[in-house]
Amino acid sequence: MRVSVTTRALIPLAAAAMVTALTGCGSQISDPASANSTASGGSSCVDTSGSSVKVGFINSLSGTMAISENTVFDSLSLAAEEINAAGGVMGKQLQVISEDGASEPTKFAERAGKLIQQDCTAAVFGGWTSSSRKAMLPVFEANDALLFYPVQYEGLEASKNIFYTGATTNQQIIPALDYLAEQGTKSIFLVGSDYVFPRTANKIIQAYAAAHGMEVLGEEYAPLGSTEFSTIVNKVRDSKADAVFNTLNGDSNVAFFRQYKSVGLTAASMPVVSVSIAEEEVPGVGLENVEGQLTAWDYYQTLDTPANKKFVAAFKAKFGAERVTSDPMEAAYTSLYLWKAMVEKAGSFEVDKVQAAAGGVSFEAPEGTVTVDGENNHITKTPRIGKINSEGLIETVWSSPAAVEPDPFLASYDWAKDLGK
């Protein structure tokens, strides 16, 4: 058989490449114990010799998540501006490098790699969806770099390379359930978008309900971005539950609440507790559709603290009076200040020193004082149940008496023992 020139040319090429590959390959993992010791693979290239230090912001500036993540980007920018105006971090001005995650996990992983390896940033701030965080986590661990993640999430995670400044489940979901139980809610219906956060949250809710004599009458998921809720709303209505626990994401909320209302369900007849609707989403959902409904967060724009008044005023001054502030924005704003405090406590920008100094660092945040838990890299937060008022803002109707310690694995809750196994 005659082999074509092409094929003949490729054989030596392939062979050569194989040889390169085999001789050039590095460490092989034969012993798990030694494998873990190679963890500090990435040597930091952060340059702190000049008068400035680089930090990275990574948010979806395009794609479906841009709606939410642009707001986080804005409040991060505000914090950076404030810090620079006040003299920077350890006397060094922050030089922000911003990357677009484009609402794709893969893009987040790639861009995070760029911020760490190419741009040599001292710390990275951002991410929103669980999938974007999960995608970035290995990148930060492999390069031993720092990510500050500002959004409430499903817990069950504690990487030493990530600081979680949003609420974990025991700072948002469990307090919301406690509130419902306190109000005499005997049965609930779970509605969520079909992805990690709602599914994990609902697992926790199921366990909580089982332990507290609450009945879960249904658990329904809509594909992300779905706008067709006739069936789900019919099921909800038919269940005659006392309340609905809503973990829907983004535009699905609009469709859900419109269709919820159109079959005659109201905040009075069957309240909905939402964990993903913040101030900036209310106008899009339509105030007339959600007025009077409940939300569970740790921060609302209406909070009456000096730090918050300053934050809201500064934000409106920079971005316009019509803009609102929300929980993730506050958590992002806080995250940059927390990093500043950690660096100053450590007296160094180096990752291991910052990590070592992190425990106990606290900041007077708009939501109240927050303190970093050195064990799990989460922060203390004050859960609050809010009600959407006639202006589209959210008013606190219930608040935890004290800040709640983060417990991402729910280790301190007996009923949660079987979760995450």
Place this chain on the structure above:
Amino acid sequence: MELLIGQMFAGLSLGSVLLLAALGLSLTFGQMGVINMAHGEFMMAGAYTAFVVQRSISDAGVSLLVSIPLGFLVGGLLGLVLEAVLLRRMYHRPLDTLLVTFGVAIILQQAARDIFGAPSVDVRAPAWLQGNIELLGAPIPLTRLFILLLSLLCLAGLVLVLKATPLGRRIRAAVLNRDLAETSGISTRRTDQLTFFIGSGLAGVAGVAVTLIGSTGPYLGTNYIVDAFLVVVAGGVGQIKGAVIAAFALGVLQSVFEFSTTASIGKVLILVLIVGFLQLRPQGIFSLKTRSLT
């Protein structure tokens, strides 16, 4: 019982939304062979039309009634421009129209973002469409009923135009045999423009309608486009009646699947079912019989 009626109506209602979205496509894709991926964005333009109109006419009822013809006009004009600038030269390359209009679609999405902002905007439903009527205990949302009626109205209008006007005769002639129509002195140029205008206009109307049930944002169209194409394909290209049957069948089936499984599985089942159905009947429910092979 109550739930059953509610679910049946949910199916019909979903079907009517699909029909509204697909009706225009059955003209532009079915009759002209253009695979217009920007059809969803024409819906989005219609939805934003409703938003803009509501800003100047504060009465939600009046603004809705004004938005419907205006949405038709906006969608139709966008379609006309697209036809004149791009598609005109591509009728003999239907597959390429898919990619070109996809490009147009992402441009329009970004344009909407830059003009109206990324967050979705609120289009209020008029007071007389809020609430529901009871049918044997099941609540029938008025907005849904309105969309059902609107879709039937559009259908009737379209059938009327196709069957009873000179334009309709020209369209049908061009579908059956383009070359013959041309040689018989029918100006296919004008016919193409008008067909595309009407088809895209219907997308605009659909866009106005869906503001009543969903969110109005730059990516509104992407929720409907794949489903709408499946309706046209399953119904049989060039067949309005096929599209009607397919839309309602899909609506009811999806509601049934969604009810008995989950929304995600229901969606997958529907998609797989259509692919399977087209194995059995590659020409869709109804097929156009001509002597030429296509």
Place this chain on the structure above:
Amino acid sequence: MSTFLQSRWGVLTGFAVGAVLLLVLAPTGLSVFNLALLGKFICFAIVAVGIGLAWGRGGMLTLGQGVFFGLGAYIMAMHLKLADAFLFGGSGVPDFMSLYGSGEVPGWWEPFRSPVVTLIAVVLVPGLVALVLGLAVFKRRVKGAYFAILSQALAAAFAVFLIGQQATTGGSNGLSGFRSFFGFDLKDPSNKLMLYSIAAVVLLLAVGTSRQLMNSRFGELLIAVRDQEERVRFLGYDPATIKTVAYVIAAVMAGIAGALFVPIVGIISPADVGVIPSIAFLIGVAIGGRATLLGPVLGALSVAIAQASLSSTFPSFWVYFQGLLFVLVIGFMPGGLASLPGLVSRLRRHRAEQHPTEQRKTEPAPPRPILAPESAPPATATEVPEEASR
């Protein structure tokens, strides 16, 4: 020049230049990060080679390559997760399963514990799925727009399905956090170089395979099927078989690309396999020249590089730019950039002759009936893609 490029030595030189660029210059000139990035783009380019064959030569507008890419990627990712769980966890259960699932490895994951089964499955599963699908679809003479829309629906269904299976596929998170690749530490830069080199070699092999197919009798037959499917039938061939073969090859290339993508990029998620990424695979192919050998590769690489360098700085501008690329290239230059020299020379000739000749461009797969009714006018002359002639 062009005769040299088409001669055997020209081809050989071309391959040698490509090999030197990819295997010598890139690894020495690029940082570890940029090399990994290039590795990712190379994966896209491998998909593009397959699309060039199926779409450019075979006329099958496949809007569902994400499915095959995803199959290959998820199979590889499942193996890596299992291997990591064994190496590091001891329990043999991937981390996300114990977090979000039952804590047990589902039965259909088990075969992928074996590296050999995984490597075979990466090729075989996408190939088999494409075979069954292709035979089913093409035997029923579903083609053109129908095929495109069907394949798009499949991509949509696949993504929705993956997202729904949180406990077994990682849902919208996908699978990520791989630490080893067949026993090699993924953090080690020299192992990253190895992965990159494998991808580069696979790309060269894919181009070689594609070239062999394009130049073979099969390649000629494929063009015949693309242009006049019914006519081929009357010569005694079953076009379904021919199309299926091209479709399967494209699927296998996408599957292998997906499998390489996973260790290089470190994650696979439903966002990489749905409708939008499936369409995105096409743009590079169209820009480079869908019916040419190297057009798809160069197009895919340049679009990916452009996106990486432009999209973060100007996110909004990039979207417009991408949209415009689709519109301008496909609307006005269906042959892609590869057709530019031809267009220019034709324009020059046209000017020289000073009399306009009516030219209509045909797409590779004109759906125009070959058996026109008795009154049909004669077929119009067609313009010929450059590469189709040799």
Place this chain on the structure above:
Amino acid sequence: MTTPTLLPDGDPQAGGLRHGRPKYLEVRDLTVAFDGFVAVDKVNLSVTQGDLRFLIGPNGAGKTTIIDAITGLVPATGSVNHTGTEILGRKVHKIARLGVGRTFQTASVFENLSVLQNLDIAAGTRRKAKELLRRRKGMDPAVQEALEIIGLDKAADKQAGTLAHGQKQWLEIGMLLVQNSDVLLLDEPIAGMSQDERDETGQLLRRIAASRITLVIEHDMDFVREFATSVTVLAAGKVLSEGSVAQVQADKKVQDVYLGTAGMEGH
């Protein structure tokens, strides 16, 4: 120019070969209906190897439809028997593999391929997969011969799309030859040709038909008179008359259909 493989010596004659066991194509009760409209109505037709049969009739008589039905393009009822094998109801490519080849009114060649590639594909139905995956080397002798027969040997490397209309028709005939079909169904092979080209095509048809079963649809009565060995007249989907040119011309029914003899006499 004559070579032994594709074109054995001899002339076609009415009734076909008189010696040996000639092959035949026998159409019985062939009926094709579109949506209730009967385009071909119980047509009976029988052509023997060595006969050059012309199928004539006014527009819409169902001539092309008969060929479509025989080649499996449109569903039909009845029977089509090719030398003992029933071919009706089989798939198009299976029928082609049984030796039934056809051409089309509008020359259907692969315009993006060269003349040589066109012929090579037509000649290759029986190639093995391994051969298909290899580059074409040299020239199939049958292809070489066909190129000479159809007079395109100089244009072998030309793009088929750039050929003149008549040349495309010849290329299609050449494809039929290398396809190794013993049933040739030609749909208006001389449409659009010059007088010289018509004569050449006619001569070519005669030589081809001598050893094959040939059925030609044609409108040009001069051409029919000159080259047909037998004629079947079709009108409104039915066979009106059959026989030699002279017999058919004398048929009153045929004259009526063609509005008197004027139409039959040609132009």
